[in-house]
Amino acid sequence: MSAPLTPDDVAKVAHLARLDLTPAELAHYTQQLAGIVGHFRDIDALDLADVEPMTQPYPLVNVLRDDTVRPTLDRAEVLACAPAAEGGRFRVPTILGGDA
Amino acid sequence: MGAAHDIAADVRAGRRSAVSVVDEHLAAIGAREADIHAFNLVLADEARAAAADVDRRVAAGEDPGRLAGVPVALKDNMCTRGIPTTCSSKILEGWRPPYDATVVQRLAAAGAVVIGKTNLDEFAMGSSTENSAFGPTRNPHDLTRVPGGSSGGSAAAVAAGFAPVALGSDTGGSIRQPAGLCGVVGVKPTYGLVSRYGLIAFASSLDQIGPFATDVADAALLLEVIGGHDAMDSTSIPQPFPSVVDALSLGVEGLRVGRVTDLPEGAQPDVLERLEAAFLALEKAGATIVDVTVPAFTYGLTAYYLIAPAEASSNLARYDGVRYGLRVDAADTAAMNAASRSAGFGDEVKRRIMLGTYALSAGYYDAYYGKALKIRRMIADDFARAYQTADVILTPASPAVAFPFGSKGDDPLSMYLEDVYTIPSNLAGHPGMTVPYGTGAEGLPVGVQILAPALGEVAMFRAAAALEASQ
Numbered sequence: 001m002s003a004p005l006t007p008d009d010v011a012k013v014a015h016l017a018r019l020d021l022t023p024a025e026l027a028h029y030t031q032q033l034a035g036i037v038g039h040f041r042d043i044d045a046l047d048l049a050d051v052e053p054m055t056q057p058y059p060l061v062n063v064l065r066d067d068t069v070r071p072t073l074d075r076a077e078v079l080a081c082a083p084a085a086e087g088g089r090f091r092v093p094t095i096l097g098g099d100a
Numbered sequence: 101m102g103a104a105h106d107i108a109a110d111v112r113a114g115r116r117s118a119v120s121v122v123d124e125h126l127a128a129i130g131a132r133e134a135d136i137h138a139f140n141l142v143l144a145d146e147a148r149a150a151a152a153d154v155d156r157r158v159a160a161g162e163d164p165g166r167l168a169g170v171p172v173a174l175k176d177n178m179c180t181r182g183i184p185t186t187c188s189s190k191i192l193e194g195w196r197p198p199y200d201a202t203v204v205q206r207l208a209a210a211g212a213v214v215i216g217k218t219n220l221d222e223f224a225m226g227s228s229t230e231n232s233a234f235g236p237t238r239n240p241h242d243l244t245r246v247p248g249g250s251s252g253g254s255a256a257a258v259a260a261g262f263a264p265v266a267l268g269s270d271t272g273g274s275i276r277q278p279a280g281l282c283g284v285v286g287v288k289p290t291y292g293l294v295s296r297y298g299l300i301a302f303a304s305s306l307d308q309i310g311p312f313a314t315d316v317a318d319a320a321l322l323l324e325v326i327g328g329h330d331a332m333d334s335t336s337i338p339q340p341f342p343s344v345v346d347a348l349s350l351g352v353e354g355l356r357v358g359r360v361t362d363l364p365e366g367a368q369p370d371v372l373e374r375l376e377a378a379f380l381a382l383e384k385a386g387a388t389i390v391d392v393t394v395p396a397f398t399y400g401l402t403a404y405y406l407i408a409p410a411e412a413s414s415n416l417a418r419y420d421g422v423r424y425g426l427r428v429d430a431a432d433t434a435a436m437n438a439a440s441r442s443a444g445f446g447d448e449v450k451r452r453i454m455l456g457t458y459a460l461s462a463g464y465y466d467a468y469y470g471k472a473l474k475i476r477r478m479i480a481d482d483f484a485r486a487y488q489t490a491d492v493i494l495t496p497a498s499p500a501v502a503f504p505f506g507s508k509g510d511d512p513l514s515m516y517l518e519d520v521y522t523i524p525s526n527l528a529g530h531p532g533m534t535v536p537y538g539t540g541a542e543g544l545p546v547g548v549q550i551l552a553p554a555l556g557e558v559a560m561f562r563a564a565a566a567l568e569a570s571q
Contacts, residue, residue: 032451058335093430094432
C-alpha cells in the first residue's frame with residue numbers, strides 16, 4: 001500500500017475537508033489516523049483482482065417519478081433556519097478574493 | 101407503563117387514557133432522567149397534547165391506530181418539524197427542521213406519541229454515546245458504564261422505562277450494540293425497508309432506522325408501522341414486506357440456525373457462554389444448528405472504516421454555515437466555512453471526516469476506498485454462500501458487556517472493535533437484531549445477535565421469538 005501518514009498528509013486532508021487544525025491538533029490527529037490506517041494493512045494480503053466493487057446493497061437504479069407540481073417547503077420557514085438571510089436569499093460573506 | 105402492544109390495546113378500547121400513559125412515563129423520566137441523561141429534549145407539553153388528541157379520537161369512536169397512545173423516544177437525528185433536532189452536535193444546536201421524517205409521520209398516523217429526542221454519539225459516530233456534545237448517557241443497569249452507541253439514549257430510555265419503545269439508527273451496529281448493553285431488543289432492518297427521508301445522513305449506503313423495545317412483539321409491531329415503501333427515499337424497496345408480527349407465532353421447527361466457525365476473535369467468555377445457551381435453546385425448540393463460514397467477516401471492520409467515513413465526509417460537507425446551523429463569521433466565505441465546521445464538529449466527527457477525505461483523495465482512492473468496495477462484495481458473497489445452508493446466523497451482539505466510561509481512552513481503534521460483529525450485515529444490507537439473553541460479568545445484560553439475508557425478517561423474528569420464550 002502506501003507510506004505512513006505524515007503531518008503534511010493530514011494538513012492537506014484537513015484543508016480539503018475545510019477544517020482548521022491547531023499545531024497540537026495536527027500532531028494528535030496524525031498519530032491517531034496513522035494508527036487507524038496502519039490497521040487497514042490487514043487487507044493488503046487479499047487478492048481482489050477479480051472482485052467487482054459493491055457500492056450499494058440493493059440493486060435499484062435511476063428511481064424516477066413523474067414531474068408533477070407538488071407543495072414544497074415554505075421559503076420563509078427555510079430561510080429562518082439560516083444564520084443570515086436577506087431579500088429571500090441566504091447571505092454569506094465575500095466569496096471572491098479569499099481562500100481558493 | 102407496560103408493553104406497547106398492551107398500551108395500544110387498552111387505549112383503543114377506551115380502558116386507559118393516552119394522557120395518563122404519557123403522564124406515567126413523564127413521571128418515570130422525572131424520577132431518573134437526571135441520573136441517566138437519555139434525552140436531549142423531553143417533549144412533555146407536545147406529548148400531552150398529542151395524547152389528548154388520541155383520547156378525543158377514541159371518545160369520538162375513531163381508531164387512532166396500532167400504536168394508539170404509545171410513547172416513543174426518538175433518536176435526535178430524525179427530523180421533527182419545528183422541534184430542535186441536533187444530532188448531538190453543536191453544529192446543529194437550536195436548528196428546527198422545516199419538515200417531519202417519514203418515520204415521524206408514520207408514528208403519528210398510527211397514534212403514537214413522541215415523548216422526547218434521545219441522545220447519541222455526535223452524528224451517530226461512536227459506540228458509547230460518550231461523543232455527544234451534550235454529555236454522555238449512562239447505562240440504567242450501572243450508572244458508571246456506557247449504554248453503548250450510537251443510539252445509547254434510545255436504548256437507555258427503553259431500559260429505564262421512559263418509553264416502551266424507541267427508534268434508533270444503525271450504520272455499523274448503532275442499534276444492536278446498545279440494545280445488547282442495555283438489555284433490550286433492537287432491530288436493524290434490511291437496507292431499504294424503512295424510509296430514511298428525514299434521517300440526518302451519516303453513511304447513506306449503510307444507514308437504516310429501526311426499533312428498540314422491551315420485547316420482541318413490540319419490536320415487530322413498531323417495525324410494521326414504520327416499514328414499507330416511501331417515494332421520498334430513492335433507496336426504499338418498492339415492494340411490500342411480509343408481516344413480522346405474524347412470524348412470532350410460527351415457531352422454529354425446521355429453522356436452520358448457522359454457527360459461524362471462523363468468527364473474528366475477541367468475544368469474552370461470558371458472552372460466548374450466553375451464545376452457546378442460545379444455540380441450545382433454539383435446538384431444543386426444534387431448530388437445526390448448522391456450521392457456516394463467513395471468511396470475509398474478519399475484514400468487515402477495515403472495509404467499514406473506509407466506506408462509512410468516506411460517505412460521511414461527503415454527507416457532512418453540507419454543514420458549511422450557510423443554510424442552517426452554526427456560523428462562525430470570518431472575512432470570506434471559505435474561511436467562514438472552515439471556522440464554522442472547526443467550531444461545530446467534535447473530535448470523533450473531525451477524525452472520521454478526515455479519514456474519509458483521505459480514503460477518497462487523489463492517489464489513495466484505489467488503495468483504500470476502491471479496495472473496501474471489493475471487500476464489501478466478498479462479504480456479501482460469503483453471506484450468500486452461508487445462507488444456502490442456514491436461514492439465520494447467531495453471533496454475539498458485541499464482544500463484551502457494557503464498559504466503564506473512559507475505558508476505551510484515547511484509542512479510537514479499540515472503540516471501533518465494539519462493532520466487529522454487527523458491521524458485516526450493514527455492508528451486505530442485511531437485517532440483524534439483538535435479543536437480550538441473560539447476564540454476564542458483573543450481572544450486566546448480554547445480547548445475542550440474529551442475522552438473516554436481505555428481506556429475511558420473518559426467519560429472524562421467528563428465531564427471536566423462540567429465544568425470548570426460552571428464558
